[in-house]
Amino acid sequence: MKDYQLFLIDLDGTIYRGKGTIEAGVRFVHRLEQAGKDYLFLTNNTTRTPEMVVDKLALHGVKTDTAHVYTPSMASVSYLLEHASGQLPIGVYLIGEIGLQQEFWQHTEFELNNKNPDYVIVGMDRDLTYHKVQVAADAIRNGAVFIGTNADLNLPSDEGLLPGNGSQCAMIAVSSGHEPLYIGKPSPIIVKMALAKMHCQKEQAILVGDNYQTDIKAGFNSQVDQLLVTTGITQLADLQGKRQPTFVVDSLDKFKL
Structure with missing residues (x-):
């Protein structure tokens, strides 16, 4: 297995689902921190500010800061400032x-x-x-x-x-x-900008998420490896006949760093 240096982690369906906590997702973040691995919460949610994301994560047992949050709102601003x-x-x-x-x-x-x-x-x-x-x-x-x-x-x-x-x-x-x-997943735009923000090459990163149509396809579209966890939208049966993610687990506890 690659020695991944950056984990781009989805939120809804991966770390929490609504008000409920996905405990294995929280433990996964804690394991990353203990292993000295860098991570960035790469969400498609634009209804919250980065500060609000940090506050919500704290409610689920993840203590982090806005430097570890990247949203399509942030990516849209950066894209327009670059291309307008x-x-x-x-x-x-x-x-x-x-x-x-x-x-x-x-x-x-x-x-x-x-x-x-x-x-x-x-x-x-x-x-x-x-x-x-x-x-x-x-x-x-x-x-x-x-x-x-x-x-x-x-x-x-x-x-x-x-x-x-x-x-x-x-x-x-x-x-x-x-x-x-x-701009957001599955577009490669947000992934490219997230990698640039974290000063990481795509070969050293992996996308972690529960949604084949957004998280996993974002990896396909940007040539970044993918880790699908079936705690949210996409289930094993949904993968039949489709291009397979790099890794599939039913719990992030089962992914070895």
């Missing part, structure tokens, strides 16, 4: 919650533009309204670049699967006639 052309400030229309809003508005390079933004950025919004969809679709039809923070169609929760940001983006895509560029 033209004069500053960059006009954006945001759909999303505090995790997305706070990340953008702490950068003076961006300004809110509801009329003719350069970019429409869509993150999970549990207060999504018809008006927000209309404004976003109109802007995209008028030339704004459509960015989706992640393509998750569903989210695991205590109440079962909930509609995810991919479902929101699908509605806007159908209305506007344009598909979004996705």
Whole structure:
């Protein structure tokens, strides 16, 4: 087995599921710390700020800091600052919650533009309204670049699967006639930026998660090894006839470092 130096770890379905703790996931993080291995929580959740992620992890028995958290909100900001052309400030229309809003508005390079933004950025919004969809679709039809923070169609929760940001983006895509560029998993964009943040080569890293469609495909798309744990969305039966992850376990206790 490779001597992996960086573990890119999913949260929902891997460390916790809703309010419930996945104890083997917590023990896995503790084992990484004891072994001196570096890790980064690579979540697709944009509803929380990095500080909120740290607080939630603490409730589940993981003590960490914001330097070990990377979200699609952070990656979207970095992507736009790197790729946006033209004069500053960059006009954006945001759909999303505090995790997305706070990340953008702490950068003076961006300004809110509801009329003719350069970019429409869509993150999970549990207060999504018809008006927000209309404004976003109109802007995209008028030339704004459509960015989706992640393509998750569903989210695991205590109440079962909930509609995810991919479902929101699908509605806007159908209305506007344009598909979004996705930043979060399974896009290689967020993985590339996470590796750069941690100064790690892809051959030295492994993606850990419960969702074949996001976590594992992110590894395929970025040539980073994958560790699928069946404590969340994807089960063994779901892997039949598909490209196999590098490793599959039913508990992270079973993965030897």
